[in-house]
Amino acid sequence: MRWSKTFIPTLKETPSDAEVPSHQLMLRAGLIRQLMAGAYTYMPLGYRALRKAEAIVREEMERAGAIELFMPALQPIDLFERTGRKDAFGNVLINFEVQRGDKKVHLALGPTHEEVVTDLMSHAINSYRQLPLTVFQIQTKFRNEERPRFGVLRTSEFLMKDAYSFGTNLEQLDDAYQAMYNAYCRIFSRCGLTYIPVEAESGPIGGDASHEFMIPAPNGEDRIVHCKACGYAANLERADTGRETPPIETAANASELKKVDTPDATSIEQVSKMLDCEPSQMIKTLIYQADDEPVAVLIRGDHEANEGKIRRELEAESVELATPETIQKVTGAPVGFAGPVGISCKVIADHDIPVIVDAITGANEGDAHYTGVNVGRDYQLDTTFDLRNAAAGDPCPKSGEPMELVHGIECGHVFKLGTKYSVSLGADYLDEKEKRHPIIMGCYGIGVNRIIASLAETSNDENGLIWPLAVAPYEVLLIPLNINDEEVMKVSDNFYSQMQDAGIDVLYDDRKQRPGFKFKDADLIGIPLRVVVGGKGLKEGLVEIKWRTDGDPTKVPVDEAMDTVNAMLAQRREEEEGE
RNA sequence: CGGGAUGUAGCUCAGCCUGGCAGAGCGCUGGCUUUGGGAGCCAGAAGUCGCAGGUUCAAAUCCUGUCAUCCCGACCA
Numbered sequence: 221m222r223w224s225k226t227f228i229p230t231l232k233e234t235p236s237d238a239e240v241p242s243h244q245l246m247l248r249a250g251l252i253r254q255l256m257a258g259a260y261t262y263m264p265l266g267y268r269a270l271r272k273a274e275a276i277v278r279e280e281m282e283r284a285g286a287i288e289l290f291m292p293a294l295q296p297i298d299l300f301e302r303t304g305r306k307d308a309f310g311n312v313l314i315n316f317e318v319q320r321g322d323k324k325v326h327l328a329l330g331p332t333h334e335e336v337v338t339d340l341m342s343h344a345i346n347s348y349r350q351l352p353l354t355v356f357q358i359q360t361k362f363r364n365e366e367r368p369r370f371g372v373l374r375t376s377e378f379l380m381k382d383a384y385s386f387g388t389n390l391e392q393l394d395d396a397y398q399a400m401y402n403a404y405c406r407i408f409s410r411c412g413l414t415y416i417p418v419e420a421e422s423g424p425i426g427g428d429a430s431h432e433f434m435i436p437a438p439n440g441e442d443r444i445v446h447c448k449a450c451g452y453a454a455n456l457e458r459a460d461t462g463r464e465t466p467p468i469e470t471a472a473n474a475s476e477l478k479k480v481d482t483p484d485a486t487s488i489e490q491v492s493k494m495l496d497c498e499p500s501q502m503i504k505t506l507i508y509q510a511d512d513e514p515v516a517v518l519i520r521g522d523h524e525a526n527e528g529k530i531r532r533e534l535e536a537e538s539v540e541l542a543t544p545e546t547i548q549k550v551t552g553a554p555v556g557f558a559g560p561v562g563i564s565c566k567v568i569a570d571h572d573i574p575v576i577v578d579a580i581t582g583a584n585e586g587d588a589h590y591t592g593v594n595v596g597r598d599y600q601l602d603t604t605f606d607l608r609n610a611a612a613g614d615p616c617p618k619s620g621e622p623m624e625l626v627h628g629i630e631c632g633h634v635f636k637l638g639t640k641y642s643v644s645l646g647a648d649y650l651d652e653k654e655k656r657h658p659i660i661m662g663c664y665g666i667g668v669n670r671i672i673a674s675l676a677e678t679s680n681d682e683n684g685l686i687w688p689l690a691v692a693p694y695e696v697l698l699i700p701l702n703i704n705d706e707e708v709m710k711v712s713d714n715f716y717s718q719m720q721d722a723g724i725d726v727l728y729d730d731r732k733q734r735p736g737f738k739f740k741d742a743d744l745i746g747i748p749l750r751v752v753v754g755g756k757g758l759k760e761g762l763v764e765i766k767w768r769t770d771g772d773p774t775k776v777p778v779d780e781a782m783d784t785v786n787a788m789l790a791q792r793r794e795e796e797e798g799e
Numbered sequence: 800c801g802g803g804a805u806g807u808a809g810c811u812c813a814g815c816c817u818g819g820c821a822g823a824g825c826g827c828u829g830g831c832u833u834u835g836g837g838a839g840c841c842a843g844a845a846g847u848c849g850c851a852g853g854u855u856c857a858a859a860u861c862c863u864g865u866c867a868u869c870c871c872g873a874c875c876a
Contacts, residue, residue: 232825232837233811237869257868305876312875332876366800366874633876665876702834736836743836754835 221694223729227264229253230741240439242677243371245685249745251676251693258368258376265745266672268693270379273671274358276410276690277381284403286354286383291336293360297326299335303644314364314376329362334641334663337384341659342647345386351649351659352392354399356383358668370439372673373629379668386659388649393660397636400664404433404632411671412679412688412796416628418444419454420635421528429636433666434628435674442630445623447616452623454610457526459623462615463571465604470596471577477561477598483587486556488521491589495580498522503573503581503593505558507547507565510536514550517607518560518569520576524609533568533605557582560599561590567599570607629677631670637661685746686768689792694727696785697747701735701754711763711778712753718782724789743768749788751781767792 228250237254238244246252251266262270278288297315300306306313306328315328330336337355345351361380368376385396401417408415413435420430432455434444446453454460485491492499502521507514508530515534519525531539544555550565551558559581560567573579574595583590595601612625642648642658649659672691679686689695696719700712712728719726727747729738735754742750752764752773763781764773765788776784 229809230837231810235810236805236812239869254868309876310874334876361876363876367872369870635876663876704834734834734836734838736834736838739836741837752835756835 221727223727223731226727228741228745229263230744238371240370240373240677241680242373242439242673245680245744246372246673246676249685251672252372254371258365258374260372260375265693269672269675269687269691270668272691272693273411274379274381274668277407277666277668277671278358280403280407280410281356281381281383283406284354284399286356286400286403288357289355290357290359291330291333291340293330293362295328295330295336297328299339299645300328303335303641305335311366312363314362330359331361331363332380332663332665333357333359333382334384334637334661335645338641338645338647338661341386342642342645345647345649345659348388348649348651352385352387352396354383354385354396356381356664370441372669373439373677374441375669378670381666381668383664385662385664386647387661388651388657389660393636393662397634397662397664400634400662401431404634404664404666407666408433408435408631408671410796411675411691413631413671413674414678415631416444416446416453416626418628419452419458420633421455421458431634432630433632433634434626435631435670435678436626437629437674437677438627439677440627440629442628444626444628445610445612445614446626447619447621447623449621450616450619452616452618453626456609456625457528459610459614460617461571461606461608461610462617462620463606465571466575468574468595468601468604470594473577474594474597475578475592477590477592477594479583479585479588479590481587482557482589485587485589486554491580492521495589495591497580501576501578501580503560503576503579505551505560505563505582507542507550507558508539509542509546510534510539514542514546514565516550516558516560516563516565516567518567518573519608520570520572521580523570523572523611526607526609529605529607530568533607551582551584553582553584553586557584557586557588559584559590559593561593563599567601568607569601569604571604572608573604574601629670629674630667631674632664632666634664635662637663680746683740684744687746687748688796689748689789690796692725692746692748694747695725695789696749696751697727697729697742697745698751699729699738699742699753701738701752703730703732705755707758708753708755711758715751715753715763715781719785722782722786724785748792749785751785 230250231248234244235247238247250263252260252262254260313328313331317324317326358381362377365376368374387393416434418432418434420432443456444453445459482491482494485494488499488502499521504519504521506517506525508517517530527539547555579593580589580591581593613622616623639658647659648656698715700708702708716728746768748768750766757763761777762775763778765776766773
């Protein structure tokens with residue numbers, strides 16, 4: 221493609237609305253343009269990259285045995301009512317009524333396609349002989365994000381590859397899941413991304429029934445803990461910590477229990493400021509309503525309670541923060557002054573609680589806290605639990621080594637669904653004994669835009685983007701330095717047609733611009749291989765070839781240049797595949 | 800939905816406090832020169848100062864409302 225004939229509006233300055241690197245660079249490199257919050261046009265260069273990523277996804281899906289189909293984005297709201305997800309999605313589900321003759325039809329724009337695909341299979345699958353089956357599609361999804369942000373990382377309309385597996389038993393589900401998991405690893409590595417498969421919320425099936433594929437990036441929305449030693453990684457909410465119950469005994473040097481006035485100080489922050497202490501010295505006493513029973517949960521002041529873990533330890537159906545009335549009843553104090561000393565309900569504590577010597581807690585009395593609170597003497601614990609979110613430095617549950625906190629961009633998710641949708645939408649099959657069973661399903665998503673955005677986010681330098689060959693909009697950027705120089709143009713035109721003939725994706729910068737201008741644009745858009753034809757070099761019979769990441773170009777005789785380019789591309793392709 | 804910020808030329812921004820001709824750089828158009836890391840000179844085009852209302856002789860500037868965008872939080876397949 222000739223640059224002069226395509227449409228690549230690069231920007232010298234960074235638009236003020238863009239904050240994260242991917243957004244800034246994609247805008248500046250002319251890959252995208254914003255229409256409104258959460259909706260972007262993919263410009264020719266950006267769309268080429270997107271389509272290359274899409275092609276890799278498609279290839280690997282097919283290699284894994286999945287079959288491509290294409291479902292409607294417009295869906296009847298009825299399907300979401302039957303699965304209960306109209307309420308579950310709430311505002312996120314874009315839905316509206318349209319007039320059709322004398323009827324009103326209530327439609328939704330698909331945020332995902334479990335309903336549609338399950339409905340499809342409920343009609344199309346009758347027998348166990350038709351299973352297992354995995355289908356996929358690559359299609360635009362719609363979600364009314366309450367807050368679209370980070371440019372193209374979180375949008376209300378996005379390209380997603382979604383696959384769904386159908387099987388008769390757990391072995392078939394495991395096989396499909398494993399096939400998808402492996403395909404995802406290949407996809408992300410072929411796209412040149414470093415990725416971490418992360419254990420995620422596993423739902424009703426339990427075990428390792430769900431993984432998210434995270435691209436580590438400082439601006440990622442998700443926080444995960446990661447053990448470098450053994451590779452264990454999990455969502456902050458999901459992650460176990462390898463901590464154990466410490467000895468529960470009163471410290472020998474414990475100070476006296478004292479009540480101090482803390483007027484209006486109801487938060488950890490306020491109390492720590494008023495009493496001039498660290499939040500880690502404090503015990504947060506949260507009163508939860510676990511089903512019908514109020515329970516006090518003790519968490520260190522600087523930690524975050526994890527309601528999922530609390531619910532599991534209490535074996536409760538539901539856990540939520542208690543009402544002010546309940547708190548008043550249990551603690552005898554208004555909200556913000558609860559503490560374990562003399563409280564009148566069940567108390568459970570996190571592992572980190574009993575080791576706090578001379579802790580500070582609420583006094584179960586308005587405007588007052590205790591200092592010098594010590595386990596065994598002032599309050600009693602039988603044992604302790606893992607009740608909080610994991611934090612940097614926590615020991616890994618597998619290796620015991622300290623874990624690090626990593627921010628990540630969620631680019632893929634594999635999930636064992638079980639029979640949730642097949643039951644509610646009546647997708648059954650008959651087994652060999654003519655017995656009816658719900659089909660066992662799995663679902664597997666990849667955000668294709670996020671592959672591109674993650675690359676922009678993580679693969680760049682101060683001059684611009686750096687594409688891997690596999691996803692780059694073009695593989696080679698051919699630059700004649702002076703289009704008024706006949707000799708330069710003769711050689712360049714010749715290269716251009718030879719490259720096209722060789723099947724190389726080449727962008728030909730035939731614009732009437734000064735060399736500096738072209739070099740700056742070249743670095744900005746980050747095409748992997750740059751071939752420069754200039755008057756000076758030609759006098760010695762040389763052209764310059766350089767990877768985007770190289771410091772200096774290699775000078776090559778004109779008649780060897782094509783061979784060199786082909787060889788360099790071939791080698792790089794092999795390296796990227798082999799990763 | 801709560802908190803914060805910003806809306807002035809295609810882009811980056813000044814002007815607003817203290818009301819009085821609508822500004823600069825980049826980009827764009829034409830011309831000449833230049834041609835190895837975002838060129839120089841000359842001449843131009845380009846704005847409903849987000850929108851609506853109010854105060855005033857007079858509003859980009861002050862007041863009220865509203866919309867949009869960005870950031871933090873809440874929420875989130």
